Amino acid sequence: MAPIAEATWSDIFARAWRDLQPFPGRFGLTWRIALLCALVTATAMLYKIPEAAISCYLVIFLMRPDASETIGQAVGLIGLATVIVVLMAPLMTATMDSAFLRILVMAAVSFATLYLASASSLGETAAIVGLVVAFIMTLSTDVPAGIVASEGLKYAWEMAVMPMVLMIGFLLALGRGPHSLAAERIADRLDAAALLLDDPSNDGALNTCLIEGNDDLAKKVQTARMLHLAPSARTMWLAGAVPTSFRLMTAVAAMPADDPMARRRVAATLRAMAGRVRAGRSPSVPDRGESPGSTAEAEAWRALADLAIADGGAHPTVKKPPFLAADAFTNPDHQRYALKTTAAAVLCYLIYTGIGWDGIHTAMVTCYVAALGTTGETVHKLALRIIGCLIGAAMGVAAMILVIPQLSSVGGLMALVFAGVLVAGWVAAGSERIAYAGVQIGLAFLLTILNGFGPSTDLSNAGDRIAGILLGNAIIYVIFTGIWPRSAIAEVRERLGSALRSLARAASVPASSRDGRVDDLAAAAVDLGKAREGLFLLPFEPGGQRAGPAEVRRLGALVAAAGELGPQIGVSAEDLGQLSARLEAAAERFEKPGGSTAARDVPPVSGSGALTAGLGRIETLVAR
Numbered sequence: 001m002a003p004i005a006e007a008t009w010s011d012i013f014a015r016a017w018r019d020l021q022p023f024p025g026r027f028g029l030t031w032r033i034a035l036l037c038a039l040v041t042a043t044a045m046l047y048k049i050p051e052a053a054i055s056c057y058l059v060i061f062l063m064r065p066d067a068s069e070t071i072g073q074a075v076g077l078i079g080l081a082t083v084i085v086v087l088m089a090p091l092m093t094a095t096m097d098s099a100f101l102r103i104l105v106m107a108a109v110s111f112a113t114l115y116l117a118s119a120s121s122l123g124e125t126a127a128i129v130g131l132v133v134a135f136i137m138t139l140s141t142d143v144p145a146g147i148v149a150s151e152g153l154k155y156a157w158e159m160a161v162m163p164m165v166l167m168i169g170f171l172l173a174l175g176r177g178p179h180s181l182a183a184e185r186i187a188d189r190l191d192a193a194a195l196l197l198d199d200p201s202n203d204g205a206l207n208t209c210l211i212e213g214n215d216d217l218a219k220k221v222q223t224a225r226m227l228h229l230a231p232s233a234r235t236m237w238l239a240g241a242v243p244t245s246f247r248l249m250t251a252v253a254a255m256p257a258d259d260p261m262a263r264r265r266v267a268a269t270l271r272a273m274a275g276r277v278r279a280g281r282s283p284s285v286p287d288r289g290e291s292p293g294s295t296a297e298a299e300a301w302r303a304l305a306d307l308a309i310a311d312g313g314a315h316p317t318v319k320k321p322p323f324l325a326a327d328a329f330t331n332p333d334h335q336r337y338a339l340k341t342t343a344a345a346v347l348c349y350l351i352y353t354g355i356g357w358d359g360i361h362t363a364m365v366t367c368y369v370a371a372l373g374t375t376g377e378t379v380h381k382l383a384l385r386i387i388g389c390l391i392g393a394a395m396g397v398a399a400m401i402l403v404i405p406q407l408s409s410v411g412g413l414m415a416l417v418f419a420g421v422l423v424a425g426w427v428a429a430g431s432e433r434i435a436y437a438g439v440q441i442g443l444a445f446l447l448t449i450l451n452g453f454g455p456s457t458d459l460s461n462a463g464d465r466i467a468g469i470l471l472g473n474a475i476i477y478v479i480f481t482g483i484w485p486r487s488a489i490a491e492v493r494e495r496l497g498s499a500l501r502s503l504a505r506a507a508s509v510p511a512s513s514r515d516g517r518v519d520d521l522a523a524a525a526v527d528l529g530k531a532r533e534g535l536f537l538l539p540f541e542p543g544g545q546r547a548g549p550a551e552v553r554r555l556g557a558l559v560a561a562a563g564e565l566g567p568q569i570g571v572s573a574e575d576l577g578q579l580s581a582r583l584e585a586a587a588e589r590f591e592k593p594g595g596s597t598a599a600r601d602v603p604p605v606s607g608s609g610a611l612t613a614g615l616g617r618i619e620t621l622v623a624r
Helices: 009-019 026-047 052-062 067-094 099-119 124-141 145-174 178-198 204-211 215-226 232-254 260-278 295-307 332-354 362-370 375-402 410-428 435-449 459-482 488-508 511-540 549-571 577-591 609-623
Strands: none
Touching: 009 511, 026 052, 026 145, 026 410, 026 435, 052 067, 052 124, 052 145, 052 410, 052 435, 067 124, 067 145, 067 178, 067 215, 099 124, 099 332, 124 145, 124 332, 124 362, 178 204, 178 215, 178 232, 178 260, 204 232, 204 511, 215 232, 232 260, 232 295, 232 511, 232 549, 260 295, 295 549, 332 362, 332 459, 362 459, 375 410, 375 435, 375 459, 375 488, 375 511, 410 435, 435 459, 488 511, 488 549, 488 577, 511 549, 549 609, 577 609
């Protein structure tokens, strides 16, 4: 597997192709997205709800494998949309006759919601709210003045709420519960560990499981417990199995490759246990046979035995993240992101209203859904959006020419939407590296074939909407690469510093309670995964904004070294206080190069050769 730090375009395309391959649960999510979009389209046509394509876009964008998570988001969006519509009524009335005031309100609300999208736990939901508000404000130019505050707001509310109501009912009937998804993911962890034991070079699946951390799975189990979606004994086991399975993965990652017999014994036990977990049965106590030949093997068997306990081997507590990020009021990047995205959206609005070409209003929508924190992320998403737009538009034009003239009922239109969104949903159900291309394929396809309250056969309408998407992409690119550009390398450095501090905290846990190292090791793995993805995005940045090749190689090597040290810390039966101090000092030197910490007297490290060698590599790379 080529290091991400040295990724070429051929590596990127090869990785995208791998991301398109099937995996368990992918088709299940795909057909649910497609069927729900078909139902949303039919409802919009029958009840004359405008912008059916945008309603379907919300479905594709928000749909997740976990039905409870998606239902929670849908309920939240219904509440937010209702509050916004109530608050917007007087604003629309007050700005009805003043384009300047309308733009001012649009910009102010957009800035506030995008700031929350960057600096709070609301995330992309806040960006959707900003998009809905902007859409409502633009209705003032399309709806006759006498009914702006009533019909215009009613249309916007129906457009956002109708698909959410259908989504809730659909998932209550056909959705998958969080407990079943958590059990499946725990079994995936066991299988990934077995794959690594069979072939030490086959570490892709285990790395994927490690960088996911534990928070998402823990939330799923907590939701299942709160809603009583599974027996209490099952949720109790799942809650403990989440950290125990992570501990097991770190132990397997640290096992030496020179004892194939021991690796085969552990791998066979892992596969047998994974099968029982998938079948909904409790794991049985493993028979480890011979005495463990290494500390890592002993830790792996101990974790396997813990999984057979009724409580899954742990009693974790779910941590609730704060609403605002720690740097919400000190990091200017949050305000800059909100300001740049708002400026791009307002500029697009001024362009298409100024030249009287309302058909390219998708330019403004593009700004809200394509802008991200760093230049690499934004350009990567723009590339996905352009590729998805062209694919979706080609599908839509082909449907307009070959299929739509043959349609004679709403049922036929539903079948067409289902078929088109099935393609889009397959891509959207994949990894984050390609998922947004699927969202865009669906949006472009639906914008092309749906116009008003029936199927569209107007090719000029399709061309207008595609032109709008390309215009929005161009404006976002110019603004995000030319004004306060923030390279993905900055995110990589932040994540690496955070990972080193998490490893230091894990090392500070006494050997007598080393199971308590799991949370910090999981946090470090998540940060290292984000750092890897940041390095993956560097080829998407303009050449003048990228870090030099030597720096990229240094950061890639540091990510790898920290990733290798984590499992060694997890399995060590020694007190690692000295190593913790050295890691903390290295983190501070890395975050503040040239600072006073560089000369700090830190104690020497005693411990296994793997620990001291790993620490030595990290300190050498930090000092460069």
